Amino acid sequence: MKKMMVTGSCGQLGRAVKKRMGADWELLQTDIFEADGIRSLDITNVDAVLDFVRTEHPEVIINCAAYTAVDKQEQDVENSFRINSIGPRNLAIAAEETGARLVHISTDYVFSGDKETPYTEFDTPGPISVYGRSKLAAENYIREFSRRHYILRTAWLYGEGRNFARTMLELAKTRDNVSVVNDQIGNPTSADELARAIEYLIATDGYGLYHATCEGVCSWADFAKEVFSLAGKDVHVEAISSEEYQRRNPAAAPRPKFSHLDKMMFRLTGDFRMADWHDALERYLK
Ligand SMILES: NC(=O)c1ccc[n+]([C@@H]2O[C@H](COP(=O)([O-])OP(=O)(O)OC[C@H]3O[C@@H](n4cnc5c(N)ncnc54)[C@H](OP(=O)(O)O)[C@@H]3O)[C@@H](O)[C@H]2O)c1
Numbered sequence: 001m002k003k004m005m006v007t008g009s010c011g012q013l014g015r016a017v018k019k020r021m022g023a024d025w026e027l028l029q030t031d032i033f034e035a036d037g038i039r040s041l042d043i044t045n046v047d048a049v050l051d052f053v054r055t056e057h058p059e060v061i062i063n064c065a066a067y068t069a070v071d072k073q074e075q076d077v078e079n080s081f082r083i084n085s086i087g088p089r090n091l092a093i094a095a096e097e098t099g100a101r102l103v104h105i106s107t108d109y110v111f112s113g114d115k116e117t118p119y120t121e122f123d124t125p126g127p128i129s130v131y132g133r134s135k136l137a138a139e140n141y142i143r144e145f146s147r148r149h150y151i152l153r154t155a156w157l158y159g160e161g162r163n164f165a166r167t168m169l170e171l172a173k174t175r176d177n178v179s180v181v182n183d184q185i186g187n188p189t190s191a192d193e194l195a196r197a198i199e200y201l202i203a204t205d206g207y208g209l210y211h212a213t214c215e216g217v218c219s220w221a222d223f224a225k226e227v228f229s230l231a232g233k234d235v236h237v238e239a240i241s242s243e244e245y246q247r248r249n250p251a252a253a254p255r256p257k258f259s260h261l262d263k264m265m266f267r268l269t270g271d272f273r274m275a276d277w278h279d280a281l282e283r284y285l286k
Contacts, residue, residue: 001026005058005100007043007091008065010035012159013105016191017062020199028056031065043087053094060202062103063091066135070109073130074253084134085141092145101148101207103198108155108186108213110136113256120264121153121209129253139209150201152194152212155261156223158284159191164220165227165281172233179248182221182239186259187213190280200272211261214277226278230285 004025008014011031018027030041030052041052043065053061066084067073073080088104095102109132110125127133142149158165165188171178189212197212218226221239228235246252266272275283 002060003028003056003058005030005053005056005061007031007041007061007063007087009038011064011066011068012157012161012163012191013194014064015160016195017064017198020192020195025060028058043090044082046086046090046093049090050094050097053091053098053100057098058100060101060103061091061095062198063088064105066105067131070129070131070253070255071249071251073134074251077130080130080134081137084131085137088138089141089145092142092149095148096146099148101150101202102142102146103150103152103202104138104142105194106139106151106153107132107135108153108259108261109256110139110153111256111259113184113258115258118260118262119211120262121211122264128256131253132256148207150198150207151209152197152201153209153261154189154194154211155186155213155259156188157191157194158188158281164188164223165284168224168227168235169231169233172228172231172235175235177236177238178224179238179240179245180221180224181242181245182219183241184255184257184259185217185219186256187215187217187261188223188277188281189213190275190284192284193274193280197272197274204270206269208265210265211263212266212274213261213263214274214280216277217260218277226281227285230282 005028009029029038034040112126224237
């Protein structure tokens, strides 16, 4: 069986990737902390990464490791670039040296959100947060250091782990009213759908940059309403502006107002389709 290395394999996407690929690949599961069946590998340590990849010789490396606490990174800048930029750089160097193909996940937050039509893979990024800048630096390192790469930009991800949908369900246990931003627009995407996109791409030689989000857009407030409706929770969503949210949470990182990702590359290179966000969310909540 061919070997697939999964970094950050205890995270939301890591779990979805392992569930989807486990039958067809020998999985080399790593994360920052050792756990049952999971080996400890800090992707920020270039020597450790090179040593692991040279020894194990995976055919494919799926980088699911990242620092995803967007607000925290505004004050924790060096760790942001260490984990989100240098980590992927290290994996790119190791992949290139050993001939492995590298899958890396990026984000809609590489864009400013100032555009009024969907962002394609050919639009110029302009991140407005530390997280967005660190993820854009990773994209650039990967292009620079590894030839056989797939970069998938995703958005508003939910799976097994901490995410917006889970937070809403937690709040529903104690509250009948929540305030949610209604002027940021994006594409809620399930980790299962993103894993399906990865599986599709690695079966091709179509290297490069892809937008990989569920179909359709909404605001965070619409997303919350759909979570409550599908879960049968009677919670009122009070729609608030980003400015009001920022006033109530001064430490929050700036976020793009409009980050609808257009999956132009999937259209130009084949016929892969991702599920509608409502359908994917319904499957997740079941
Ligand atoms: N979540 C979203 O809404 C979203 C949106 C767009 C793009 N993305 C991107 O999608 C990818 C997957 O996100 P996710 O939500 O699955 O992330 P996640 O649940 O936060 O998982 C990330 C994993 O990486 C681990 N990790 C952190 N630092 C590491 C290091 N130095 N070395 C090795 N592992 C390390 C984390 O461990 P600890 O938990 O112990 O830190 C965690 O297990 C990321 O690239 C993220 O930037 C996410």
